[in-house]
Amino acid sequence: MRGPWRDVAAIRAQFQAGTFLGVAIDRAHPLLLERLAAADAYLQQRFAGLSPDQIRRHLRVTPRFGVLRGGGSYHAKGWAIDINYDTNPWVGGQAADLPDRLGGRLSGLSPADRARRQELEAAQNRRNDEALAIIWRAAWLTGRGETYSTAEMTARRGTDTTEQIWAHATAVSSELHDYLAARADPARIEAWLAGAPTIPAMATRPLPRRPRHSHANQADPGGAFAAPLHEELRTATAAQWRAQIEDDYRTYASRGSNFERTGAGARTSMTVTDHHLELVRALRDAGGLAWGASDIEGEQAGDFMHFDTRTIAACASYMASHRGERG
DSSP states (O other): OOOOOSSHHHHHTTOEEEEETTEEEEEEOHHHHHHHHHHHHHHHHHTTTOOHHHHHHHTTOOSOOBOOOSSSSTGGGTOEEEOSGGGSOBOSOOOOOOOGGGOSOGGGSOHHHHHHHHHHHHHHHHHHHHHHHHHHHHHHHHSOOOOOOHHHHHHHTTTOOHHHHHHHHHHHHHHHHHHHHGGGOHHHHHHHHHOBTTBOOGGGOOOOOOOOOOOSSTTOOOOSOOSOOOGGGGGOOHHHHHHHHHHHHHHHHSTTSHHHHTSSSSOOSOOSOOOOHHHHIIIIIISOOEETTTOSSTTOOOBTTEEESTTSHHHHHHHHHTTTOOO
16 A cells, blocks of 8 residues: 555555545545544544544534545545635645646746746736735734734744644634624724724734745746735725725635635635634644645645645655656
8 A cells, every 4th residue: 555656547546435524535545544544533532422423513524525636736646635625725825727738847848838837827826915915904904913824834834733823823714704704894993993902003003024925836937925915004994994805805705816716616704714623633633644724845835625645755755756747
């Protein structure tokens, strides 16, 4: 069941059926299934007396997982699973959706294909920046200050526990939800502008840490942050802020946005993540899987639905030596 493997066909020849939280998984690689079994064992111990289905419901996990799909990803090898797909988008680090002919190393492309690849990757990085800008405004207006970037999330894996990473992600998610929901709550916007005992009024409130341009797609030649932050809103009225929130919600729900693109249709949850802490502990700590929110290399983190086996040296080595492979 182990590598090294010649190609993706050799990996797929090892596929088996399995389960997670009582939900059938038709085909996946044993390396993933073993780690899901370890996560299951942790949850059975943590919630002794409950059936797998009861644990799943307690953790608010939908009985629909994304495992296999094409391309050159961990999913194509049966090494990855997406959980609670509709409420855990890929925010700030999304890779561009490239046709096969534009994949692989940039140096191997024709000048025309190289230019097209750079155009597509720059457009995706702009969408990544739009998502970061919306979260930045949410941090500023609510006064909570929980800024977010994929580079910062990746750095946390070297310093923070799973609980700390989850707590930050959940705080960002709550902040974003409340900000977007306030488009129907002018009184709440007024209260945020006025401040609170521990939060200065908007007129004197410090700006949150500025996000930097997404470099998730490295063929993008740009370096400047590609979305407006609208710092002029410091002196805006509640009505003007409400108009901005409406605009941000339209971006949030628009086709192709970070929030919509990796979901099944337009998102309405207005969340970054709704994963239960015990689910993330089970998969990341007990199961030893990488969480896409923080454990993806470079700046392609922020994939909150995603867990994979890049923590296994044989898997990571195969992926590094087969870049550009399409499954």
